[in-house]
Structure formats: structure tokens, C-alpha cells
Amino acid sequence: MDARGESSGDSLTRRLGTGVGWLMIGRLGLALSGLASSVVLARLMSPREFGMMAAITVVLFLGNALTEGGFVSPIIQRTKVDADLRNAVFSLSAIFGLVLGALAAAASPWVAGFFRIEGLEWPLLAAVVIIPIKAMAAPAIGLLMRDHRYREVTVAALLSNIFAYSIVAILLAALGFGIWALVIPSILAALTELVLVGRAAGPPRKFVWRITDRNFISDWRASVSSGLLNWGALSSPNVIVGRLFGADGLGLYSRAGSLFSMATQLFSTTVERVMFSGLSGVQDDGERVTLLFRRMLSVLLPIYVTIGVGLAIHAEPIIRILFGSQWLAAIPVTSVLFLAFSGRASYKISESLALSKGRFNGVAFRQLLYLVLVSVGLLVGSPHGLVGVASGFTAAIWIFYVVSVLQARRLVNLSxxxxxxxxxxxxxxxxxxxxxxxxxxxxxxxxxxxxxxxxxxxxxxxxxxxxxxxLPDRIIGEDLVWARRRIFSLIKIRTGRPVVGLPVVSVD
Structure with missing residues (x-):
């Protein structure tokens, strides 16, 4: 049964809350396992080896942006997916991934030469096999997300990463495998996830080489363009830092960037995926879309700003505890990057709204703007070292956030x-x-x-x-009042005692 055929009495907010819950469990598990493995690997490996892996991920992220970005979003946005479209998406995504993988393999000597990092070519050549693997998994992930089957997506991501990075990577690093202790687990993680999501979504019935839905093709083109531009914006720090500061500088920046990305994925990527899926199901109900967007922004923005500022303040103990004394040069870079967290996390809310409305071309245009802003910020800041690069990136994020919110306001009825x-x-x-x-x-x-x-x-x-x-209700506003009462209601359910001095109200 299509999850979008659920009874009209189901609460969209409750469905999305369940989705957020499952994905938050997965993201929290990934964050904790990632932190645990990073703590060990940072003491077993050098900044240079992490810098080499950061250079490799530039290529891998490009493949992922073109495959997952191109096929997942249009699938989730569809109100109906028939058998022919399902089979065609599986077939063409696999072909697309194989072609991209072959092109990446052919370009690996050039990429190694661009970064001027000795010993990079062979690990990069091996790692490009991840691109077709991810492409084969992308349609299954899209279908599961579309049907609100967040548990399967969560379990697949969690198990594959724990197995590959928390076990295999540490073992290989302890045995002295160097950069291969990061490359081999990346391949294993992609394979494991493919098996798990493929089993959950079910294999395609037959090979179909053509998509007849012209709207899907148009959305696919826009999504590919958006994914390509998003890759450029996200990868430009690694490209610029790797080119200008070498493997050691890229290693330091990548560790700071990994903490920033981990926080973003844990808190914002979860909400982005669930909001996109949920809003797509009611995209024609303007009142519900406006209510949900306003509520999510009102509740999440204070959380995101607090998290970002708190992480920036405590960058020193984070680096000292997690990575050790050899990474102290990454402290100021980490602090500056965390100041961009709330802008980065919050713009995903407004971009999810645009995607749910099928505004793929608009999203692609803003990704171009994002790329330009980030590139300019990085280049302007680069003469001031790694901290300057991080500062330029942070400024670009906040400018883009303002643009994104202004665009979102046009899609909803908010003053x-x-x-x-x-x-x-x-x-x-x-x-x-x-x-x-x-x-x-x-x-x-x-x-x-x-x-x-x-x-x-x-x-x-x-x-x-x-x-x-x-704080009185009139100060925090009706949406935070709603969230506060929901929290207190859960406390009452679990403890049997209401919170002293505050009403317990169930609000759908």
C-alpha cells in the first residue's frame, strides 16, 4: 500500500515526527559511531592521510550528487510511481552510475596531479567503484523515503557504517594500512547499504531503458543540475585548501569540516529529508504547508542557533578530547565553521519547501548562487590561511540563508x-x-x-x-508553545506526573 494513501485523519505532524525520530536515531548512531572511530583513527593516522581521503571524497561526492541527487528527489516528489517508472529509474540509475564510475577512473591521474599529492592515484582509482554502487542504491532509498519507511533507511545506514568504519577501518589502521584503512571501509559501507536498502525496497522487475514521464525527466535534469552545483559548493573548500595548503593543511581542515558536517547531518539532514517527503504528500494544501513550514522553522531555528554557538564556544575541548594534541591547529578553524552551522541547517528547511513544491529549477539556480558565494568567500579568505578560508565559508552560508528564506516566503503565506x-x-x-x-x-x-x-x-x-x-506564551509564540506542551505531555506520559506549574495539553 502506498504510504500516501493513508487516511486523511492521520496527522502530518505526527507522521513527520515519527520520521524525524527514526532518522534522528540513525543520525545519532552514525554520529556516535563516527566520533568513536574518529577518536581512534586520529591517533593511528596522520593529517596527511586524512587529507588524501578528503581529496578522494571530492570525486566520490560528485558521483553521489549526480546519482542520488538526480534520482532520489524526483521519486520522493512524485504523488504516484507506477511499475514502469520504478523499473526505469532502477535501470537508468545503474547505467548512469557505471558511466560516471568509468569517467572518474579515467580522470583519476588528472585529479591526483591537480592536488599535487603523492600516492593519491591508486587509492582514488580503487575508490571510484563506490560511485556505481551508490547509484544502484539511490532509487531504493528514494522509494523508501517516499513511502515514509524511515526505519529501513536508518537501519541500512547505521549497520553499514558501524561495520565498515567502527570495525574494519580501525583494524586496518592498527595494522598499518595507511590511506587504505579509509578507502577499503568506504567501499564496504557502500556495498552493505546497497544490499540492505535493495532488500527492503525490492529489486526491479525488469530492465526498462526509457522514462516516458516528461515531468520526471524535467525534474531529473533540474535535480542533476542542483546536485552538481551543490557538489561544487560543498567540495570547493577541499579543492581550494588541498590545492593551496597541501595534504597536511587539507587534513586539518577536513577534520574540522568533518565535525561541522557531522553536526549538520545529525540535526538538519534528517529534518530536510522528512520535511521534503511529508510536504510533497500535501503540496497542494497551502494552509497545511504554511503551518508546517512556520512550525518547523519556529521550533528548529532556536535549537540550531544554540547548537552552533555552543559548538563554536567549545571547539577547544572538542578537538582536544576527540583528536588529541596533534590536531590543535584545527581548533580556530573548527570554531569558525561551527558559527555557520545554524545558517546551513536552517536553509535546508526552506529548500525542502521549494523541492516539495516541485521548484527544482529554482533550487538549481540557488545552488549556482551558493557555489558562487562559497567560492568567492573561500578565495577572499584564503590569503589569511585556514581560518580565513573558514571565515569566508561562514559568511557565504549566512548570505545564502537570507536568500533562501526570502524565496520560501513567496511559497507560503507568512508576513x-x-x-x-x-x-x-x-x-x-x-x-x-x-x-x-x-x-x-x-x-x-x-x-x-x-x-x-x-x-x-x-x-x-x-x-x-x-x-x-x-517564558510566557506570548513571548515565545504559539509554535514554541505547541512544542513545549508536546514535550511536557511526553514527560507526563513517561513519569505519570505533570510538570509543576505548567499545563499539559495534547496538540496535533
């Missing part, structure tokens, strides 16, 4: 005042917690970095919890 109120409130809430955090760190600084930052983080959490619990 300028309501948009401004959401942002002012988010900055105010995060600012209160950040002030308490910094004040406590300064007060405890004589006791060392670990104790002072630990006390500061606790102050941030406590102040925000008290603030959100006690």
Missing part, C-alpha cells in the same frame, strides 16, 4: 513580521545561553580548560531549560 519575529526570538534565546556559557568559562578559567568548558556547557543547558520553561 515579514512573523519571519522577523522567529529570527529575533531564536537569537535572543541562544544569546542568553551563550552569555551564561562564556561567563562561566571565564570565571572557571583558572581551573583549566576541561573544568571551565564543562561548567560552561552545563550553564548553557540549565539557563536555556529554565528560560524555555518559564
Amino acid at each position: 515579514w513580521a512573523s519571519i522577523a519575529f522567529v529570527h529575533v526570538r531564536a537569537v535572543g534565546i541562544a544569546g542568553v545561553g551563550a552569555f551564561a556559557d562564556i561567563a562561566v568559562i571565564w570565571s572557571f578559567s583558572r581551573f583549566g580548560w576541561l573544568l571551565s568548558h564543562g561548567a560552561g556547557a552545563m550553564a548553557l543547558i540549565i539557563v536555556l531549560a529554565v528560560t524555555m520553561s518559564l
Whole structure:
């Protein structure tokens, strides 16, 4: 049964909440396993080897952007997928992936020469096999997401990454395999995920080489263009840093970037996928789309701003604890990148809205703008070293976020005042917690970095919890009131006791 044929009485918010829950479990598991393996691998491998892998991922991300970006989004956006379209997408995605893999293999000597990193060519040549593997998995992932089968997607991603990176990669690194301790697990992870999602979605019935749905073809072209531009924007830091600062500089920047990406994937990619899938199902119901967009932005923006500021403040203990003393040069880079977190995470909300409305061409155009902004920011900042590159990237993210929100407002019925109120409130809430955090760190600084930052983080959490619990409804707005009451309702269900002094209301 098509998940989009569910009874009209089902709550969209509840469905999306379930989806977010499952994907958050997966993202949290991936983040924790990734952190655990990174802690070990950072002590077994050098910045140069991580820099080599970062150069390889530039090529792999290009293949993934063209295959997953081209086929997954149009599938999710379709209100109906018949057998012919399903079979054709599986068939053509596999062919497309094989062609891209062959082209990447042929270009591997040129890529190695561009980065001027000795010993890069053979690991890169081996790694390009991941491109067709990911292409074969992309249609299955799209179909599962479209049908709100988030559990299968979560389990596949979690099991494949834990097996490959938390077990195989550490074992190979301990045995002295060098860069191959990162390349081989990447291939194993892609293969494992393909098997799991393929089994969950079911194999294609037959080979179909042609797609007759012209709207799908148009959306595919726009999605490929958007994916290509998005790859350019996301990969340009690695390209510029690798070219200008070498493997060691790229290794330092990539570790900082990996923490930034991990935070983004954990919190924002989950919401982006669920919102896109859910909004696509009700894309013609303007009132519900507006309500959901406003609610998600109102609830998530304060969380994202708080997380970004908190991570930036505590970059030093994060690097010291996770990676060790050989990575201390990455601390200022990490701090600056985390300041871009809330802008990066929040623009995914507005872009999901545009995708759900089928505005693929508009999204592709904004990805071009994103690429230009990021490239200019990186080049302007590059004379100032790695911190300058990170600063240019952060500035570009925030400019793009403003553009994205302005575009989203045209698709929903929201006033300028309501948009401004959401942002002012988010900055105010995060600012209160950040002030308490910094004040406590300064007060405890004589006791060392670990104790002072630990006390500061606790102050941030406590102040925000008290603030959100006690602020009057008229100040935090109806959407945060809704979220607060839902949280208190869950507390009551689990403990049997309502939160003292606050009403417990069930709101759909």
C-alpha cells in the first residue's frame, strides 16, 4: 500500500515526527559511531592521510550528487510511481552510475596531479567503484523515503557504517594500512547499504531503458543540475585548501569540516529529508504547508542557533578530547565553521519547501548562487590561511540563508513580521545561553580548560531549560508553545506526573 494513501485523519505532524525520530536515531548512531572511530583513527593516522581521503571524497561526492541527487528527489516528489517508472529509474540509475564510475577512473591521474599529492592515484582509482554502487542504491532509498519507511533507511545506514568504519577501518589502521584503512571501509559501507536498502525496497522487475514521464525527466535534469552545483559548493573548500595548503593543511581542515558536517547531518539532514517527503504528500494544501513550514522553522531555528554557538564556544575541548594534541591547529578553524552551522541547517528547511513544491529549477539556480558565494568567500579568505578560508565559508552560508528564506516566503503565506519575529526570538534565546556559557568559562578559567568548558556547557543547558520553561506564551509564540506542551505531555506520559506549574495539553 502506498504510504500516501493513508487516511486523511492521520496527522502530518505526527507522521513527520515519527520520521524525524527514526532518522534522528540513525543520525545519532552514525554520529556516535563516527566520533568513536574518529577518536581512534586520529591517533593511528596522520593529517596527511586524512587529507588524501578528503581529496578522494571530492570525486566520490560528485558521483553521489549526480546519482542520488538526480534520482532520489524526483521519486520522493512524485504523488504516484507506477511499475514502469520504478523499473526505469532502477535501470537508468545503474547505467548512469557505471558511466560516471568509468569517467572518474579515467580522470583519476588528472585529479591526483591537480592536488599535487603523492600516492593519491591508486587509492582514488580503487575508490571510484563506490560511485556505481551508490547509484544502484539511490532509487531504493528514494522509494523508501517516499513511502515514509524511515526505519529501513536508518537501519541500512547505521549497520553499514558501524561495520565498515567502527570495525574494519580501525583494524586496518592498527595494522598499518595507511590511506587504505579509509578507502577499503568506504567501499564496504557502500556495498552493505546497497544490499540492505535493495532488500527492503525490492529489486526491479525488469530492465526498462526509457522514462516516458516528461515531468520526471524535467525534474531529473533540474535535480542533476542542483546536485552538481551543490557538489561544487560543498567540495570547493577541499579543492581550494588541498590545492593551496597541501595534504597536511587539507587534513586539518577536513577534520574540522568533518565535525561541522557531522553536526549538520545529525540535526538538519534528517529534518530536510522528512520535511521534503511529508510536504510533497500535501503540496497542494497551502494552509497545511504554511503551518508546517512556520512550525518547523519556529521550533528548529532556536535549537540550531544554540547548537552552533555552543559548538563554536567549545571547539577547544572538542578537538582536544576527540583528536588529541596533534590536531590543535584545527581548533580556530573548527570554531569558525561551527558559527555557520545554524545558517546551513536552517536553509535546508526552506529548500525542502521549494523541492516539495516541485521548484527544482529554482533550487538549481540557488545552488549556482551558493557555489558562487562559497567560492568567492573561500578565495577572499584564503590569503589569511585556514581560518580565513573558514571565515569566508561562514559568511557565504549566512548570505545564502537570507536568500533562501526570502524565496520560501513567496511559497507560503507568512508576513515579514512573523519571519522577523522567529529570527529575533531564536537569537535572543541562544544569546542568553551563550552569555551564561562564556561567563562561566571565564570565571572557571583558572581551573583549566576541561573544568571551565564543562561548567560552561552545563550553564548553557540549565539557563536555556529554565528560560524555555518559564517564558510566557506570548513571548515565545504559539509554535514554541505547541512544542513545549508536546514535550511536557511526553514527560507526563513517561513519569505519570505533570510538570509543576505548567499545563499539559495534547496538540496535533
